[in-house]
Each structure stands twice: as C-alpha cells, then as structure tokens.
Amino acid sequence: MNPSSIQKYRPFPPVHLPDRTWPDQVIDRAPIWCSVDLRDGNQALPQPMSIEEKLEFFDLLCRIGFKQIEIGFPSAADTEFNFCRRLIEENRIPGDVTIQILVQTREHLIRRSFEAIAGAKKAIVHIYNSTSPLQRRVTFNDASREQIRDIAIAGAQLVKDLVPTLPETEIVLQYSPESFSDTELDFALECCNAVIDVWQPTPERKMIINLPDTVQWTTPNVHADMIEWMGRHLAHRDSLWISLHTHNDRGTGTAATELGLMAGADRVEGTLFGNGERTGNLDIVNVALNMNSHGIPTGLDFSDLPAIRVVYERITRMTVGERHPYAGELVFTAFSGSHQDAIKKGLDRRDKELTRAKESGSQEILPWGVPYLTIDPQDLGRSYEAIIRINSQSGKGGVAYILDREHGLDLPKTMHPQVGKTIYDLADQQGRELDADEIRDAFYRLFANIESPLALKDYELVHSTTEKGRVDCTATILLRDQEMTLHGIGNGPINAFVHAMESAGLKDVKVTDYRSHAIRGGSDASAAAYVQLQHDDGRLLWGCGIDPSIEMAGLKALVTAWNLLR
Numbered sequence: 017m018n019p020s021s022i023q024k025y026r027p028f029p030p031v032h033l034p035d036r037t038w039p040d041q042v043i044d045r046a047p048i049w050c051s052v053d054l055r056d057g058n059q060a061l062p063q064p065m066s067i068e069e070k071l072e073f074f075d076l077l078c079r080i081g082f083k084q085i086e087i088g089f090p091s092a093a094d095t096e097f098n099f100c101r102r103l104i105e106e107n108r109i110p111g112d113v114t115i116q117i118l119v120q121t122r123e124h125l126i127r128r129s130f131e132a133i134a135g136a137k138k139a140i141v142h143i144y145n146s147t148s149p150l151q152r153r154v155t156f157n158d159a160s161r162e163q164i165r166d167i168a169i170a171g172a173q174l175v176k177d178l179v180p181t182l183p184e185t186e187i188v189l190q191y192s193p194e195s196f197s198d199t200e201l202d203f204a205l206e207c208c209n210a211v212i213d214v215w216q217p218t219p220e221r222k223m224i225i226n227l228p229d230t231v232q233w234t235t236p237n238v239h240a241d242m243i244e245w246m247g248r249h250l251a252h253r254d255s256l257w258i259s260l261h262t263h264n265d266r267g268t269g270t271a272a273t274e275l276g277l278m279a280g281a282d283r284v285e286g287t288l289f290g291n292g293e294r295t296g297n298l299d300i301v302n303v304a305l306n307m308n309s310h311g312i313p314t315g316l317d318f319s320d321l322p323a324i325r326v327v328y329e330r331i332t333r334m335t336v337g338e339r340h341p342y343a344g345e346l347v348f349t350a351f352s353g354s355h356q357d358a359i360k361k362g363l364d365r366r367d368k369e370l371t372r373a374k375e376s377g378s379q380e381i382l383p384w385g386v387p388y389l390t391i392d393p394q395d396l397g398r399s400y401e402a403i404i405r406i407n408s409q410s411g412k413g414g415v416a417y418i419l420d421r422e423h424g425l426d427l428p429k430t431m432h433p434q435v436g437k438t439i440y441d442l443a444d445q446q447g448r449e450l451d452a453d454e455i456r457d458a459f460y461r462l463f464a465n466i467e468s469p470l471a472l473k474d475y476e477l478v479h480s481t482t483e484k485g486r487v488d489c490t491a492t493i494l495l496r497d498q499e500m501t502l503h504g505i506g507n508g509p510i511n512a513f514v515h516a517m518e519s520a521g522l523k524d525v526k527v528t529d530y531r532s533h534a535i536r537g538g539s540d541a542s543a544a545a546y547v548q549l550q551h552d553d554g555r556l557l558w559g560c561g562i563d564p565s566i567e568m569a570g571l572k573a574l575v576t577a578w579n580l581l582r
C-alpha cells in the first residue's frame with residue numbers, strides 16, 4: 017500500500033484484560049451449533065436459493081446433525097415467509113430440531129415474524145440492532161447511545177409481549193448487538209444487559225446473547241478478550257448461552273471462534289464451508305473437524321464430506337476451493353517427494369500395525385499418526401487413492417505408491433529410484449500432473465515386457481526329476497531380427513535361461529536380485545516378476561515381466577532388464 021493510503025488506517029484498540037484466562041483453556045467439548053446457511057449464507061448469494069432449494073438444504077443440515085437452524089428472515093420477503101410456513105405446515109422439522117428466525121428490532125417486522133413461526137413446536141426468535149459507533153454515526157445518522165439502547169429495549173419488550181400469543185411454541189429468545197466487533201465493550205454490555213433485564217431469563221429458561229464478529233477488524237486474541245470480558249460482566253450469566261458469530265474478513269473466522277470458545281462461549285453460529293457475506297461466515301465444518309481431529313465428538317456428521325460438498329455447490333452455486341480445509345480437492349494430496357515418502361511410510365506402517373493388532377485379537381483403537389495428514393481422509397469419505405499424485409516435484413516413493421495402490425504392482429524398493437526418476441522426468445517434460453493410468457501406461461511402456469533388441473519367442477523348461485531344483489531351458493529368441501535357439505541348465509528357470517544366453521555369447525550380465533508376485537486386483541490374474549541385472553561395466557538395472565505364467569513373467573523380466581542395459 018502506498019504511504020499516503022496507509023495513513024487512512026488506524027490501530028485497533030486492544031482490550032485491557034491483564035488477568036485474562038482464555039489462553040490457558042483447552043477446548044474439550046463441542047458447543048451448541050447453529051447453522052445460519054439459510055439466512056446469513058443465503059442472503060450473501062448472488063442468486064439466492066429458491067424455496068425448493070432451501071427445503072433440500074434444510075434436510076441436508078438436519079442429516080448432518082444440526083439441532084438449531086436459522087432458516088431465514090421471514091419478515092423480509094415473501095419467499096422467506098413462505099419457506100418458514102412450508103417447513104411448519106408440511107411438518108418437515110424433526111422433533112429435536114429448533115428453527116431460528118432473524119428479525120430487526122422493528123415493530124412491524126417482529127409482528128410478522130411471530131405470524132411466520134405460528135404452529136412451530138420450537139423456535140428461537142433472534143432480534144438484533146446495530147450498536148457500533150461507526151453504525152450509530154453513519155447508518156443511524158448520529159444516533160446517541162441511549163437511542164440505540166432504547167431501540168433494543170423496545171424490540172425486546174414487544175417480543176416479550178408476543179411470546180404468550182404462541183402458547184404451543186416453545187420459544188427461546190436471542191439478542192445480537194450487531195457490529196459487536198467494533199462496539200465499545202461497555203456499550204455492548206449496556207445493550208445486552210438492558211435486553212436481559214426485559215426478558216428475565218433463568219437457569220431453567222435461558223436466553224441467547226449472540227456477540228457477532230460482524231466485521232473482523234482485529235486479531236482473534238482481541239476477539240477472545242472481548243468474549244471473556246462480556247462473560248464476566250453480563251448479568252445473569254448462568255441464565256445465558258453466549259453465542260459466537262464470526263465472519264472472516266481477516267481470514268481468521270476459525271481462529272476467532274476457537275479462541276472465543278476458550279474464552280467461555282457456549283454456542284457457535286456459522287455455515288457449511290464458510291459461505292456468507294463478503295469473505296463469509298465461520299466455516300462450521302472447519303471448526304467441527306478441528307475438534308474431531310483432537311478426539312472431540314461434535315454431534316455433526318461429515319463422514320461423507322464429498323457428497324455434502326456436491327449438494328452445497330449445486331444449491332449455493334458457490335465452489336469450495338481446492339485448498340479449503342478438509343473439503344478441498346487437493347487437501348489430502350501430496351505432490352512433493354518427501355511428503356509422499358513420509359505419507360506412504362505412515363500408511364504402510366499403520367496397515368502393519370492394524371494387521372498385527374487384529375491378529376492378536378486386540379480391541380484397542382490405534383491412534384492416528386500419518387505424517388502430513390491431521391485426520392484420516394477415510395473418516396471424511398475420501399479415499400487414499402488420491403493422496404499421492406505425480407508431477408515433476410514428486411519423488412521415487414510416490415510413483416511406486418501409485419503403482420502399488422492403484423495397479424497392484426509391488427515394485428522392489430531398489431527399483432523405486434529407477435522408475436520414479438523416469439516417470440517424474442516425463443511429468444516435467446509434459447509440464448503437468450500424470451494420472452494413475454498414465455503412470456501405469458508409462459511403466460508398462462518403459463519397464464515391462466520390453467522386446468527389443470532381444471525378444472523371447474518361445475521357451476521350454478524341464479524340471480529334473482532326479483536333481484532337486486535343476487531346470488533345463490530351451491528358448492527361442494529373436495536378436496536384432498535373427499532367430500536363435502538356446503539351451504542352458506541352471507538351478508531355476510532364470511538361472512537356466514541366463515546360462516542359455518551365455519551359451520550364445522550373450523554373457524555380459526549377472527542376476528543380482530529377483531522377486532515376483534501375483535498382481536493384486538488384476539482381472540486377468542497375471543503375475544509380475546522383477547529381475548535386477550548387473551552389467552560387467554557395473555551398471556545395475558531392473559526389468560519387469562508381466563505374464564499369466566509366473567515362469568514366463570520371470571524370463572520376460574530378465575529379457576527386459578537385459579534390453580534396458582543395451
């Protein structure tokens with residue numbers, strides 16, 4: 017920012033709270049959650065939801081487990097009013113879910129809101145008026161503190177008078193000093209206490225004081241100080257639920273909420289994936305999954321997060337970014353070699369520990385511990401398959417991981433560098449990521465069943481009946497278009513074939529390693545074999561053979577390695 021612009025801005029005053037206690041608190045239980053997707057979220061959409069879309073979203077929120085859902089601003093528009101009526105008249109609200117409606121502290125709007133919720137079994141009536149000096153000056157035309165406080169009192173009184181008109185509805189009352197985040201604390205307290213005084217909550221009949229971080233003007237620690245300060249000074253604290261409603265202007269909605277909970281709040285309002293005005297509301301998914309990752313149950317079920325995201329994106333017409341915590345396409349993906357290596361080791365070790373625990377009959381649940389992954393992707397409906405992806409930054413382990421997990425090819429460890437380097441060089445040349453099938457194709461093309469300059473056309477192996485392990489090999493090969501029949505004897509097919517090659521003068525290599533396995537998940541029940549050869553000049557290379565016959569796979573691996581050394 018240029019020097020003259022910077023002078024427009026002022027520091028935000030901190031709260032004087034030297035004996036603050038929140039920094040030492042630990043979040044050890046979930047708050048009451050309230051989704052405001054259908055109100056704050058919806059009102060921020062370029063194309064707000066239709067009634068049908070709101071109904072579908074409401075069902076989604078209920079399935080996730082929200083017990084309090086702000087469904088809209090019924091006095092503001094017919095769609096909002098009609099949506100509320102449909103929920104009630106069509107009996108769509110589960111018995112354990114409370115709908116919440118928002119209304120400004122204005123008489124005709126409050127009356128209309130009570131008409132909207134008539135017949136509901138349970139409802140939260142949420143009133144608000146804006147309290148900050150900036151809003152008092154600009155929006156309310158230099159209104160005084162007393163005028164603003166009296167607006168709150170008048171609204172609260174009218175609400176109190178209307179509650180008995182809906183005897184079948186269990187009503188909880190909620191007040192928000194809107195723009196709390198830049199309201200003088202003593203004045204926010206004055207407004208809240210004035211409303212508390214009108215509503216007279218008790219520990220058995222609590223009310224909600226919602227303290228919105230309407231616009232984030234400062235750091236989350238100051239927000240936490242404000243919440244702790246309010247909690248200490250509000251009247252009838254034992255008869256209140258203190259609620260947080262953070263927005264995300266400084267990108268710290270989650271941090272502000274977490275510190276606000278440490279500072280004593282009981283309840284959290286927010287939206288799925290943080291939809292909401294400007295930079296959005298608090299992302300409840302983020303905070304809830306942060307809690308899950310510390311072993312705290314939340315009552316919210318995000319075990320199929322991809323499916324939730326699909327519904328969310330369709331209905332809101334918003335997109336969840338690729339790096340969005342927990343939900344983004346790439347957040348469980350590693351491209352860098354060292355990360356891939358560590359993740360692969362972590363997952364492999366976990367597999368082994370789980371198998372060992374199962375075999376020993378242990379019921380103990382193994383703590384999660386995989387480098388770079390704070391949570392098990394499978395717990396959110398994500399698979400391990402996408403964890404490791406290959407581009408030019410990837411390491412040897414990543415390619416081997418994909419070939420193993422996706423294509424059932426368990427390459428010997430010392431083959432990883434040879435294959436990994438070639439394949440990520442390929443990604444580098446192409447300047448893009450290679451998908452799992454492209455990696456398999458490249459592996460088959462460059463490291464398996466290579467038939468030039470030497471091709472194995474036919475072979476016969478005769479296992480000796482008198483000498484254990486002795487094998488006679490007769491092979492027909494094609495070397496640079498010249499067909500030859502070779503013969504050799506050895507203590508196994510590979511060894512016999514090497515001797516056969518030696519008999520034809522092709523003896524500049526020796527076999528230094530070999531392994532084979534059935535290809536996991538392959539439809540054609542093929543085997544894969546890997547042979548490492550050392551050339552007389554010292555070079556070591558692996559080749560792979562793939563064939564329904566394990567013997568033929570071994571010979572093809574040898575021929576491949578021989579060809580690769582040429």
Ligand code: KIV
Binds near residue numbers: 194231
């Ligand atoms: O952000 C805000 O202050 C609000 C209030 C109406 C609670 O949405």
Ligand code: ZN
Binds near residue numbers: 056228230261263297
């Ligand atoms: Zn808001």
